[in-house]
Amino acid sequence: NQDGVNDRFVIQGLERTLEFELLIFDRWGILIYENSGNPAQSWDGTTSSGQTVPEGSYVYLLKYKLPASNIEMRAGSITLLR
Numbered sequence: 001n002q003d004g005v006n007d008r009f010v011i012q013g014l015e016r017t018l019e020f021e022l023l024i025f026d027r028w029g030i031l032i033y034e035n036s037g038n039p040a041q042s043w044d045g046t047t048s049s050g051q052t053v054p055e056g057s058y059v060y061l062l063k064y065k066l067p068a069s070n071i072e073m074r075a076g077s078i079t080l081l082r
Contacts, residue, residue: 009043020064
């Protein structure tokens with residue numbers, strides 16, 4: 001809602017990773033957003049092509065590699081309210 005509070009989905013600590021990939025899917029499993037390697041970029045409720053997505057629940061998958069570790073994955077859900 002552009003009030004400056006929780007307007008973007010930000011994952012803290014990505015700048016410490018050697019590599020990462022953030023994928024966001026809609027409720028039908030369609031990939032709507034992808035960020036591969038730009039920790040300054042956070043999700044603002046739009047698709048990778050800039051189209052605004054509707055309110056609802058989305059699933060994220062984060063793959064990352066820290067120094068001296070294997071690739072790890074985390075998944076969760078995001079509820080988007082405008």
